[in-house]
Amino acid sequence: MIKKVLIILLFVLLGLSLYSVVKYNTFGEDKTVVARHYIDYGMKETGSQNIVTAVVVLYRGFDTLGEVTVLFLAATALGALLHGLRFKSKEKEPSSLIVSTAARYIFPLIILFGTYVFVHGHLTPGGGFPGGVIIASAFLLLFLAYTQKEVSEKTLSLTEGTAGILYVITGLLGLVMLNSFLANFLPKGIPGKLLSAGIIPLIYILIGFKVGAEMTGVLRNLKEEEK
Amino acid sequence: MVNPILIIAISLFGAFFIALISPFVKRTGKIIAFLTIGFDLYIGASLALKSLRTPVIAYTAGFKPPFSINLVVEPFSAVFLLIVLTIGFLISLYYLAHPGEEPEDKFFTLLILNLMGASGIIMTGDLFNLFVFFEITAISSYALVSIRKQKASLEGGIKYLIISSIGSSLFLVAIALLYGQTGTLNIADIAAKLPFINKSVALVAFLLILVAFFVESEIFPFNGWAPDAYQGAGEGISALLAGVISKAGLYALIRLTFTLLDLPLRSKLLIVFGIMTFLIAELSALKQKRVKRMLAYSSIGQMGLVVAIFGIGTIPALKAAIFQGVNHAVSKVALFLLVGMVIKNLGIYKLDDYKGLGRKNPLLGLLFSLAILNLLGFPLFAGFWSKLSILLSTGKQGLYLLLSLILTGAIVEVYYYVRFMKILYERNEEASHLEIHLLEAIPIIAMAAFIIIIGVNPGLITPLFEKASEAIFMKFSYINLVIGG
Amino acid sequence: MSSIIIIFVSILVLFMLGATIVAWVTKDLLVAVLSSGTISLIASILYLILQAPDVAITEAAIGAGLTTGIFVYVLKKTERFEK
């Protein structure tokens, strides 16, 4: 009973809110104050050509730290919840020769692509999160092709721990040197070059490693069934 | 120089450090969590002290707000920060002697991050950052609730997750609405621009935010998850829910509705929903057979009472609400930890199984009674002063209907708690003896000491609440503080 | 926006709604998961049209790719058909 009333209330509320979004947030109009600043001065202040990256890593970098934490949390929680799970073991079928041969050649290419995506985050669309996930997908391919293949938990844990700590240290260095957490303490360089934008590529590389390790860990934990 | 960011940075450092070394050295999580949270508390306490003189603001990335995210500690947030971190520290102290849930290292990582999320909710000055910390707290809570992997805990966890996810999506819609209208995400900046935006948009955003944070602060009708979560979780985690997670949700609710959306409708909605929660939860507590579930309903009821008193909105009422919130946190955490000790030693859950326990174990009985009497507002305990100021501030506003409803609920509360105490002190030769580990008992004894000292001399702490209620009452000083300076 | 793009968008949106309905009615959870993946994929094309390439890449990699992968693993561990 309560549930039904709740759902109806929820829909009334949603309807109202969506109506006011459509009515008052007119489509395609410039309505920003803060964004103006980012667009006009963003490249000068951060040295990043991709303004979204500048916003994600610097202006709202604290959110991104939180976001990394959320992923870390999910990976930890998943490991904790699936800890000691035993299922009736199903038949383990080795995958076909075509898949495993293809995987052997494609795996390094996907890793390379993922790395490219997170290293060039300040120049082109992309960045640490998709880059890390692309790397994790390479491992997914590996898991599918070689069902007995293992990535050791130690390696993953070490990678995510180190990357996380380095991220925090980078932030603290900004606090020490410029009196503001996550401030850009490296030279900004010339926008458009690979080595530019100060700490942005550094942070995106750390995020890439961290996300890659965490997502691989998630997939590995879910895969682990027959033992 | 103390910086609020250190709380976040140190917690993250601790959590990542556990992840780094746990494959090599097992079972270090407990110690690292204790040290990390202790350090957090130290920073939080010095921040709170400093904020009483001048509010502390820190901004990230080297850009001033509203262009970057800022953290603010002023008296109102300082009080909540102190509650959350102190309770968190006491819980981590309790876990030093009490086995954590398995796998232990991951459990303590989640605990650290949960406290980090709660302190982030309290300190942040940015709406979207609030959402991020809200999610950190929420995700770690789902995991902490269900980590026991029993039927009840999994069920509590998934219910909490589903309801809270819908709530947080609504919050995101509210953010989209407010951002579309004001073009900024800084809470103070939005508050400053709010008079110039469309009233109906503000109203809808207000309702969405209300729903999102009613879920977290366990207000009817969005609290369907809470009894199951409390019941299924480990006892330390139930204490965490009562003392930390719901308090962080309450802070966000009050901060946003008072600073951001100062609408005339506010006090009516808060009072109506709060008092409804109070009455329904107290009546449900009456028929519970399991101790933990009874405490859970009582906890929900108290949250409702606090929200209703906040809704009145005058300075004495705000003061009373904060005081009651603190008392509830202290008492309820002590009760849950005591129940945890009983369960660890004897493995009993039902109300009737507690027969004679207090008579057989004087210390246990004494601590139980102290916490309960404080909750009921017995004279010369801290709870007496907060209950008294609630009644006075309600009466002063002429809200006699509200007053009578509060009294009704309070009588129900007295009835089932006194019944519980009678069971505790009943004559029963078969009652078992309980071994109390000193380390486990320290946090509870500390809280009992707090209850008595404040009960004898409430003047020790009321000036703090006075400052806090002034800080939340005058929203323009907050706005000036953040974007004026 | 030119009308060709609007027509294109309308077709995409129709597909999206279709996928939502499929996810709603189907008894086969795998089909439901794949339609939710399709919705994400179409959303990422819409992001591209709305000039948000970063979001598009992230949505395609995470929303459409990774989430679907996790769902499929979980379906393998539980059951495929809704009873």
Added chain:
Amino acid sequence: MNGGAMFYGAAIALIIGGIMIAATKRNLIKIIIGLNIMETGVNLLLITTGYISGGTAPIMNKTWTKVVDPIPQALVLTAIVIGVAVTAMALSIVVRIYEKNNSLDIRKIKEMRW
């Protein structure tokens, strides 16, 4: 007509459809799929809010004139990642529930009253 109705309409339909799936279905995995669809809808709503007619992607080069709002894009990036974290979390609880009850139906799971 400038296409806004299409985008807003799609976002609204996804949000409502997602909530309907989450609210009416009895299967836990279906409910989580519903939550996922709802999140996609909210993200689309945010991005649509930030669009500026004739704007280009906020990647700077010499010839840009008008640029879309980068902030909602940054927010949605965060929201997408949070979404996958919540989904992973939910599914791990679901796997455990299945192990205990051998069913994904919320009606069959004891004590699961709403």
